[in-house]
Amino acid sequence: MDLSLSAVATMARKEFYTYLKTKRLIIMGGLYMAGFLGATIIMCYYKTPDVFREVIANAHSLSNIFYILLPIALSYDLIVREKSRKSFLLLLSKPITRTEVVVGKFVGIFSVICAVTVPIATIGHLIAAVTLGNPGVADLGRAYAFLGIILLGAACYVSLSLLFSTTSSTSGTALISSLIVGWFGLNMLYPVVNLAYALAGHSNGTPIAAKAVYLLSPSNNVNAAMEILSKEIMGFSTLGPVSPAQSIVALVIFLGATLTSVLWLFRKKDL
Amino acid sequence: MTKRYGRLLAVNDLSLTVEEGEVFALLGPNGAGKTTTMSVLMGFIFPTVGSIRIFGQDMTDEGRETRRRIGFMPEELGLYDSLTGYEHLEFYGRLFGMEKREREEKIHDMLQLVGLTDRKDSLVREYSHGMRQRLGVAQALINEPDLLILDEPTSGLDPRASHEVREIIKSLAARHITLILSSHLLHEVEQVCDTVAIINKGKLIRKDTIKDLVRETRDKGIRVSVTCLTLNRNIIDAVRGISGVEHVETRDNILTAIVRNEELAADINTAVVKAGGRVVRVEESTPDLEEIFLQLTEGD
Numbered sequence: 001m002d003l004s005l006s007a008v009a010t011m012a013r014k015e016f017y018t019y020l021k022t023k024r025l026i027i028m029g030g031l032y033m034a035g036f037l038g039a040t041i042i043m044c045y046y047k048t049p050d051v052f053r054e055v056i057a058n059a060h061s062l063s064n065i066f067y068i069l070l071p072i073a074l075s076y077d078l079i080v081r082e083k084s085r086k087s088f089l090l091l092l093s094k095p096i097t098r099t100e101v102v103v104g105k106f107v108g109i110f111s112v113i114c115a116v117t118v119p120i121a122t123i124g125h126l127i128a129a130v131t132l133g134n135p136g137v138a139d140l141g142r143a144y145a146f147l148g149i150i151l152l153g154a155a156c157y158v159s160l161s162l163l164f165s166t167t168s169s170t171s172g173t174a175l176i177s178s179l180i181v182g183w184f185g186l187n188m189l190y191p192v193v194n195l196a197y198a199l200a201g202h203s204n205g206t207p208i209a210a211k212a213v214y215l216l217s218p219s220n221n222v223n224a225a226m227e228i229l230s231k232e233i234m235g236f237s238t239l240g241p242v243s244p245a246q247s248i249v250a251l252v253i254f255l256g257a258t259l260t261s262v263l264w265l266f267r268k269k270d271l
Numbered sequence: 272m273t274k275r276y277g278r279l280l281a282v283n284d285l286s287l288t289v290e291e292g293e294v295f296a297l298l299g300p301n302g303a304g305k306t307t308t309m310s311v312l313m314g315f316i317f318p319t320v321g322s323i324r325i326f327g328q329d330m331t332d333e334g335r336e337t338r339r340r341i342g343f344m345p346e347e348l349g350l351y352d353s354l355t356g357y358e359h360l361e362f363y364g365r366l367f368g369m370e371k372r373e374r375e376e377k378i379h380d381m382l383q384l385v386g387l388t389d390r391k392d393s394l395v396r397e398y399s400h401g402m403r404q405r406l407g408v409a410q411a412l413i414n415e416p417d418l419l420i421l422d423e424p425t426s427g428l429d430p431r432a433s434h435e436v437r438e439i440i441k442s443l444a445a446r447h448i449t450l451i452l453s454s455h456l457l458h459e460v461e462q463v464c465d466t467v468a469i470i471n472k473g474k475l476i477r478k479d480t481i482k483d484l485v486r487e488t489r490d491k492g493i494r495v496s497v498t499c500l501t502l503n504r505n506i507i508d509a510v511r512g513i514s515g516v517e518h519v520e521t522r523d524n525i526l527t528a529i530v531r532n533e534e535l536a537a538d539i540n541t542a543v544v545k546a547g548g549r550v551v552r553v554e555e556s557t558p559d560l561e562e563i564f565l566q567l568t569e570g571d
Contacts, residue, residue: 002335004335006368007366010362010365010366013365014362018351018353018354021353022353082349085349086345086347086348086349087349087350087351088315088349089310089313089315089343089345089347089349090343090345090348090349090350090363090407090410091349091366092313092314092315093313093338093341093342093343093345094338094363094366094367095335095336095338095339095366095367095368096335096338096366097335268317270315270316270317271310271315271316
């Protein structure tokens with residue numbers, strides 16, 4: 001595949017600076033900052049017993065919705081909007097391939113998400129570290145490792161939204177599809193399959209089929225990987241039926257499969 | 272090349288060659304298939320059958336190196352409303368791999384060429400339609416293309432803005448770059464282009480130089496129109512009686528004759544006066560592209 005890093009970087013740079021100024025980012029980023037830092041400060045004030053890791057795990061858990069909605073909100077119309085306003089015609093008349101356009105857009109939006117989440121999470125980590133005492137390098141490492149998994153999950157939602165943006169004919173359809181499938185549909189598969197097994201009288205452990213559908217949801221996988229920070233989240237001990245390692249592998253496969261599908265579909269599309 | 276959209280045949284077995292240095296027009300009414308042809312040409316849509324080659328490269332492939340040598344301006348300019356004119360040119364300049372200094376020089380030159388230097392830092396959403404179109408021309412030229420493709424470049428512009436864009440195109444044509452222009456405006460094509468391909472309903476009707484087309488139609492006769500205060504049977508018969516007058520028709524007070532020889536206009540004038548007609552005006556007209564176009568698309 002002929003991929004020019006310079007073309008990808010130019011595309012990513014343009015998307016990055018464009019989206020950094022958008023209302024949707026300012027609103028979502030503001031809400032995330034208020035949610036994550038607010039939760040951290042409140043939990044630090046009450047000093048939950050398992051200190052640093054517990055506080056950070058809970059703060060991320062409470063901010064979970066933003067890790068799904070922020071990527072969807074930023075990327076649902078990346079392709080469909082350019083198609084409807086015909087800006088692809090100018091863009092693709094230049095020496096940039098369709099593959100580079102998609103990869104550049106993905107990198108640009110993912111960079112925006114990182115630019116918002118990493119500094120805010122870092123401030124939260126610092127607040128917790130200062131308030132609760134020195135957490136140690138290992139605990140900080142676990143906190144950032146989990147943030148990395150969160151960002152991997154966010155990347156999955158970006159590529160899923162890109163997929164719907166490529167297949168949809170309007171921005172509205174792309175948004176609804178991304179929300180229904182990405183947020184609701186994939187998360188509902190696990191309880192539905194579990195319920196079906198329960199109704200069928202299956203009660204010994206989690207069936208393979210239920211585990212498989214659990215692994216399909218990036219949000220589930222991020223939750224399951226939270227085990228690397230703390231097993232006890234908000235008093236619930238069940239983080240998921242899969243291990244963090246399985247979750248990370250599932251996230252990587254999900255990202256690879258959706259991004260490959262976007263590239264394949266977009267390369268064949270009449271604009 | 273053939274392009275189908277389901278049951279709709281947008282372009283039907285179109286085969287064309289444009290030579291280097293030619294100023295070529297794709298002419299046809301709205302819906303003739305010009306934009307579809309342009310889109311296939313640029314690789315935005317894929318042909319159902321056939322292929323297009325530019326500089327020897329198949330455009331259904333991604334063709335990065337070919338695009339380095341092409342400037343393109345689509346009919347609908349999809350500019351980014353949240354970027355300024357300068358930012359647009361900078362973005363496109365970066366895509367061509369230009370270094371900062373070269374990019375800045377090119378942007379400066381282009382903005383001057385299209386007269387947008389004063390508004391370079393305004394957001395494109397604040398631009399008028401004419402200014403957007405001029406920015407479209409600037410982005411198409413930023414790489415100093417060997418081939419410039421313009422799809423309805425004056426579409427939707429007021430007469431003044433159309434004139435400005437046309438003047439820019441004329442100056443480009445004078446630089447001897449290969450230019451492919453699609454238009455439904457006959458006078459625009461006539462002013463700018465050397466060669467024209469007329470398409471209608473997705474089919475190529477004729478490809479020729481404008482000079483040859485005009486000459487061929489002129490060979491069929493020159494039109495002499497005489498406006499009289501009153502027209503009567505005697506006057507019409509007197510004109511019909513002149514040797515070399517091939518066809519006579521009348522409408523209101525205007526008598527129109529098709530003649531072989533330009534000098535016959537004087538004979539017609541004399542005949543009308545002798546038959547008692549009071550002549551107000553005599554006009555001789557040679558066929559323009561509009562007439563040729565109407566003749567060629569007659570029956571379609």
